[in-house]
Amino acid sequence: MHEPTRQRTGIPGAMSDSAVAERLRRAGLRPTRQRIALAKLLFDRGDRHITAEELHEEAIIARVPVSLATIYNTLHQFTDAGLLRELSVSGAKTYFDTNTSNHYHYVFEADGRVEDIPASEVRVLGLPEPPAGTRVLRVDVVVRLADD
Amino acid sequence: MHEPTRQRTGIPGAMSDSAVAERLRRAGLRPTRQRIALAKLLFDRGDRHITAEELHEEAIIARVPVSLATIYNTLHQFTDAGLLRELSVSGAKTYFDTNTSNHYHYVFEADGRVEDIPASEVRVLGLPEPPAGTRVLRVDVVVRLADD
DNA sequence: ATTTGTGCAAATCGTTTGCATCTGA
DNA sequence: TCAGATGCAAACGATTTGCACAAAT
Numbered sequence: 001m002h003e004p005t006r007q008r009t010g011i012p013g014a015m016s017d018s019a020v021a022e023r024l025r026r027a028g029l030r031p032t033r034q035r036i037a038l039a040k041l042l043f044d045r046g047d048r049h050i051t052a053e054e055l056h057e058e059a060i061i062a063r064v065p066v067s068l069a070t071i072y073n074t075l076h077q078f079t080d081a082g083l084l085r086e087l088s089v090s091g092a093k094t095y096f097d098t099n100t101s102n103h104y105h106y107v108f109e110a111d112g113r114v115e116d117i118p119a120s121e122v123r124v125l126g127l128p129e130p131p132a133g134t135r136v137l138r139v140d141v142v143v144r145l146a147d148d
Numbered sequence: 149m150h151e152p153t154r155q156r157t158g159i160p161g162a163m164s165d166s167a168v169a170e171r172l173r174r175a176g177l178r179p180t181r182q183r184i185a186l187a188k189l190l191f192d193r194g195d196r197h198i199t200a201e202e203l204h205e206e207a208i209i210a211r212v213p214v215s216l217a218t219i220y221n222t223l224h225q226f227t228d229a230g231l232l233r234e235l236s237v238s239g240a241k242t243y244f245d246t247n248t249s250n251h252y253h254y255v256f257e258a259d260g261r262v263e264d265i266p267a268s269e270v271r272v273l274g275l276p277e278p279p280a281g282t283r284v285l286r287v288d289v290v291v292r293l294a295d296d
Numbered sequence: 297a298t299t300t301g302t303g304c305a306a307a308t309c310g311t312t313t314g315c316a317t318c319t320g321a
Numbered sequence: 322t323c324a325g326a327t328g329c330a331a332a333c334g335a336t337t338t339g340c341a342c343a344a345a346t
Binding site: 089117119121123127134146 | 237239242254278281294
Binding site for chain 2: 299301311
């Protein structure tokens with residue numbers, strides 16, 4: 001139960017409020033209390049896939065009272081600002097991915113969990129030209145897994 | 149009334165009721181009026197991607213009064229029976245694909261439309277072994293397109 | 297006769313919106 | 322100050338569910 005983790009601050013996270021504020025500002029977002037708090041929850045822990053509901057709970061636990069509406073607003077603003085990526089991967093809920101770089105996902109059908117496909121050299125070959133008048137925004141690859 | 153055309157055309161469809169009934173029976177489904185009617189709407193026209201709402205409208209137009217609840221039930225039963233494939237591809241609505249073979253999709257972000265990637269030699273290379281205790285159900289590839 | 301399917305309306309779930317109230321630059 | 326954020330509750334759209342009724346074997 002205890003990792004050799006010296007300090008939970010060796011993790012990517014542990015940005016100071018002002019560093020987070022600066023990051024938000026650079027993204028064109030006014031650094032409000034809620035946005036700073038949510039940004040820290042989102043980005044202080046490396047790559048994660050999180051739903052609005054989950055983030056809301058974390059916020060409450062972290063004693064950052066935010067309404068669900070604000071969570072949704074914030075997630076979408078962060079997405080528009082390029083800080084997050086939206087994953088539409090399983091039917092119902094929407095996941096937000098703190099890793100906006102090019103990568104692919106596992107989806108565990110058993111519980112709907114989403115995870116990155118690790119260290120992969122995954123490549124998609126043989127894609128035809130996109131239809132006239134359109135351009136490729138991105139290519140999503142989802143590997144659906146069932147319990148063995 | 150009259151039977152203007154026995155087989156509407158060379159289109160895949162035009163299965164007789166009894167042929168459809170047989171197909172349902174083979175899939176382990178009791179061939180009821182509604183299921184037969186819906187199966188014909190779904191499968192008489194080659195590959196399609198359709199939502200519950202859309203199928204409901206088609207059914208009404210085809211003078212097959214079915215409730216939306218039954219549409220949902222039927223789509224899921226067909227999916228469980230392997231007659232359809234569920235596509236969770238864009239946030240809100242769920243698409244059902246009458247083509248259950250291995251193929252990939254375009255999603256037009258502009259309107260959420262889904263289409264098959266045509267005649268493709270698409271291959272996904274470099275996937276790692278699935279995590280212990282799991283097996284790959286399938287690999288989905290979605291190419292998201294925006295208007296140019 | 298028994299089992300299974302169907303229709304309806306109400307219920308649920310995730311998400312969005314309208315609006316009055318705050319807050320940060 | 323004052324545009325922009327936030328909270329709340331009501332609104333929403335897609336899907337599901339509970340239960341009385343109807344149809345298939």
